[in-house]
Amino acid sequence: MSACRDDDPRIIGIKSKIRVVPNFPKPGIMFQDITTLLLDPKAFKDTIDLFVERYKGKNISVVAGIEARGFIFGPPIALAIGAKFVPLRKPRKLPGEVISEKYILEYGTDCLEMHVGAVEPGERALVVDDLIATGGTLCAAMNLLERAEAEVVECACVIELPDLKGRDRLKGKPLYVLVESH
Amino acid sequence: MFAAENGLKGDPRLEGISKAIRVIPHFPKPGIMFQDITTLLLNHKAFQDTVDIFVDRYRDMGISVVAGIEARGFFFGPAIALAIGAKFVPLRKPRKLPGEVISEAYVLEYGTDCLEMHVGAVQPGERAVIIDDLVATGGTLSAAIRLLERMKAKVVECACVIGLPEVKRLNGTPLYSLVEPREIEHCC
Numbered sequence A: 001m002s003a004c005r006d007d008d009p010r011i012i013g014i015k016s017k018i019r020v021v022p023n024f025p026k027p028g029i030m031f032q033d034i035t036t037l038l039l040d041p042k043a044f045k046d047t048i049d050l051f052v053e054r055y056k057g058k059n060i061s062v063v064a065g066i067e068a069r070g071f072i073f074g075p076p077i078a079l080a081i082g083a084k085f086v087p088l089r090k091p092r093k094l095p096g097e098v099i100s101e102k103y104i105l106e107y108g109t110d111c112l113e114m115h116v117g118a119v120e121p122g123e124r125a126l127v128v129d130d131l132i133a134t135g136g137t138l139c140a141a142m143n144l145l146e147r148a149e150a151e152v153v154e155c156a157c158v159i160e161l162p163d164l165k166g167r168d169r170l171k172g173k174p175l176y177v178l179v180e181s182h
Numbered sequence B: 001m002f003a004a005e006n007g008l009k010g011d012p013r014l015e016g017i018s019k020a021i022r023v024i025p026h027f028p029k030p031g032i033m034f035q036d037i038t039t040l041l042l043n044h045k046a047f048q049d050t051v052d053i054f055v056d057r058y059r060d061m062g063i064s065v066v067a068g069i070e071a072r073g074f075f076f077g078p079a080i081a082l083a084i085g086a087k088f089v090p091l092r093k094p095r096k097l098p099g100e101v102i103s104e105a106y107v108l109e110y111g112t113d114c115l116e117m118h119v120g121a122v123q124p125g126e127r128a129v130i131i132d133d134l135v136a137t138g139g140t141l142s143a144a145i146r147l148l149e150r151m152k153a154k155v156v157e158c159a160c161v162i163g164l165p166e167v168k169r170l171n172g173t174p175l176y177s178l179v180e181p182r183e184i185e186h187c188c
Helices: A009-017 A041-055 A070-081 A136-147 B012-019 B044-058 B073-084 B139-150
Strands: A019-022 A030-033 A062-066 A084-088 A098-104 A109-115 A124-132 A151-160 A175-180 B022-025 B033-036 B065-069 B087-091 B101-107 B112-118 B127-134 B154-162 B173-179
Touching: A009 A041, A009 A175, A041 A070, A041 A151, A041 A175, A041 B073, A041 B087, A062 A070, A062 A136, A070 A084, A070 A124, A070 B044, A070 B073, A084 A109, A084 B044, A098 A136, A109 A136, A124 A136, A136 A151, B012 B044, B012 B173, B044 B073, B044 B154, B044 B173, B065 B073, B065 B139, B073 B087, B073 B127, B087 B112, B101 B139, B112 B139, B127 B139, B139 B154
Parallel strands: A062 A084, A062 A124, A124 A151, A151 A175, B065 B087, B065 B127, B127 B154, B154 B173
Antiparallel strands: A019 A030, A098 A109, B022 B033, B101 B112
């Protein structure tokens, strides 16, 4: 589902602050740039507040953020709802013992890692990223958390590209987004 | 300067923050005692205390820009920016930021690397703080300072969770740190 209150003035403001950069990182891609959102303190705060309002008091003890733009939204949410923040990183960035999950790209594969021991069995977790496209990265993130026996409650993104149907790749778990871009 | 020398001597939050940091020997290569702050992020109180200490320091200094260095500066910078009403500006590795950027090269032990910032993210005269998890040689932070100064912002201070006693300023810009690097506890 998207944010229910489409008429919430905060959503309109957030959407207006996202910049579309054509042909990045390659021709044909209309890149959804959230850095301009981060330059507007009110719009950035509204973004975090919308997630916090949804997840506070729901007994969520883990917010997992996907490198690197998930690291911008995840920690403020985690702090506000009293949860730990767990970074999910590209290979060889996390020191110490990790578990790895491969996922498929348009050409080739990539890999996401999480620290062993970051998450305990039974913990309730959110996965946060700036945007969901095909859902491949989010699915890998969910797999990491479930391998550690956490329960993924929901995936949360600022932006969804619904035409890419990433929502259907989340193993039946719900997705919450603030804005859609077609 | 360290927080303990600057009004926070004996603050129990600092001990909690230090204890929450994990040392990983020989990462990413032999001889390096890696200061791992991910365990700090798992400790809600210590993580909140870390952010609070920086927020308390910067909230009345007229700071309109918090610039965070990819990737571990992203853990701390946004929360600080939100609390003090500043914008957050990510400083990133090459080819990650879309649109027009300025680049600043810096020297590594072997070779060089590069940090980028969006053109237009920062206006002339804005007062900025740069944040990262840790300062080592100061090369990355110095590149970050140059990026902001090229856009005519004033870098008021650099802020790190973990600092080195011998690094007090970077090219004239003061450095504020919370704790020193942890050592591995030795068993007998």
